[in-house]
Amino acid sequence: MFIKNTWYVAAWSHEVKAGEMFARTITSIPIVMFRAADGAIRALHDRCPHRGAPLSKGRIEGDAVRCMYHGLRFESNGACSQIPGSDRIPPAACVRAFPVVERNKWVWIWMGDPAAANPALIPDTFWLDSPNWRYQPDYIHYNVSHLLIADNLLDFSHLPFLHETTLGGSAGYAEGRAKVDRLDNGVRITRWFENGPPAPFVHRLTGWETNVDRWNIYDFLLPGVLLMDSGSAPVGTGATDGHRDHAVQFRSAQALTPETENSSHYFFSQAHNFALDDPGVTATLHGQVVAAFKEDWDMIHAQHASLALDPEFRMMPLPIDNALGHYRWLVNKKIKAEETATAATTTSTAPMVKTVSVLA
Numbered sequence: 001m002f003i004k005n006t007w008y009v010a011a012w013s014h015e016v017k018a019g020e021m022f023a024r025t026i027t028s029i030p031i032v033m034f035r036a037a038d039g040a041i042r043a044l045h046d047r048c049p050h051r052g053a054p055l056s057k058g059r060i061e062g063d064a065v066r067c068m069y070h071g072l073r074f075e076s077n078g079a080c081s082q083i084p085g086s087d088r089i090p091p092a093a094c095v096r097a098f099p100v101v102e103r104n105k106w107v108w109i110w111m112g113d114p115a116a117a118n119p120a121l122i123p124d125t126f127w128l129d130s131p132n133w134r135y136q137p138d139y140i141h142y143n144v145s146h147l148l149i150a151d152n153l154l155d156f157s158h159l160p161f162l163h164e165t166t167l168g169g170s171a172g173y174a175e176g177r178a179k180v181d182r183l184d185n186g187v188r189i190t191r192w193f194e195n196g197p198p199a200p201f202v203h204r205l206t207g208w209e210t211n212v213d214r215w216n217i218y219d220f221l222l223p224g225v226l227l228m229d230s231g232s233a234p235v236g237t238g239a240t241d242g243h244r245d246h247a248v249q250f251r252s253a254q255a256l257t258p259e260t261e262n263s264s265h266y267f268f269s270q271a272h273n274f275a276l277d278d279p280g281v282t283a284t285l286h287g288q289v290v291a292a293f294k295e296d297w298d299m300i301h302a303q304h305a306s307l308a309l310d311p312e313f314r315m316m317p318l319p320i321d322n323a324l325g326h327y328r329w330l331v332n333k334k335i336k337a338e339e340t341a342t343a344a345t346t347t348s349t350a351p352m353v354k355t356v357s358v359l360a
């Protein structure tokens with residue numbers, strides 16, 4: 001049960017190397033990505049229509065790929081162009097091709113109707129490819145539903161508890177209520193924590209001993225993309241009025257992509273716009289974020305294991321769950337709308353024939 005007509009992050013650009021097949025399952029569909037002769041990324045269903053072998057175990061031939069089981073060759077649009085030992089190419093001998101856009105170091109894939117794949121719908125992540133920002137790209141694999149990770153990212157009140165020594169801060173951070181704005185395609189969360197001690201990772205980066213004003217302002221958009229403006233500035237320097245001259249600022253881009261119902265891809269980055277000539281700052285910041293995300297990983301997997309023991313368990317909603325409640329509602333709404341549209345199409349076009357499957 002996944003949203004289909006949406007752009008998912010399929011990979012970091014650097015993961016798809018020229019001359020190599022790159023396999024990744026997205027929404028339970030195996031995908032093989034490769035770079036065509038012009039360098040553009042193509043994505044095909046990673047399952048040969050002949051006997052089901054993964055094309056990713058084959059080889060790239062110019063703009064085409066060849067299944068290295070019995071040699072069928074597929075062009076980058078998915079059409080079969082050669083079947084060794086056969087003059088005829090049956091119409092079913094093709095694989096599905098998926099629209100792909102490579103933008104700002106992320107590779108986006110459209111898993112639904114190709115005709116609806118509008119690149120203008122891809123959110124802006126300019127800082128992932130800007131000389132004014134530095135970051136270290138990274139990826140974590142989760143063996144849980146993407147929704148549990150979305151829950152985590154939609155409520156930062158867990159920061160001072162789960163991330164006490166990394167991203168956290170004093171418990172006061174969790175006392176303030178985030179402002180939640182409901183968007184058509186997600187949620188905008190604005191959280192200010194004024195005149196509090198700097199978060200441990202900010203303290204390590206800056207050495208600040210004074211209190212700070214801290215902000216986390218982010219959009220969490222379908223199908224699981226978090227884009228955040230965050231930072232801290234010594235208290236009294238006007239950050240709450242928009243003055244950021246004395247601030248350390250960060251831009252975070254994170255994307256959750258379902259692999260299956262119970263496993264997920266998590267792409268993340270935390271960019272900074274200061275100390276751009278000091279790779280040590282980038283590495284330290286990245287290390288702090290990775291340490292914190294390991295804390296999330298441990299807790300969410302433990303939560304998943306706990307939930308798996310009791311399918312009847314119902315979560316207890318609290319006021320802090322406002323954002324994630326809305327997000328889950330949006331996800332369900334979109335899935336239902338797509339199902340209804342598909343059912344309507346199927347009913348109006350269903351042929352009156354009986355299908356016989358043959359196991360040869």
Ligand code: FES
Pocket residue numbers: 048049050051052053067068069070071072
């Ligand atoms: S399984 Fe691919 S050619 Fe036979």
Ligand SMILES: [Fe+2]
Pocket residue numbers: 152158162163292296
């Ligand atoms: Fe977290």
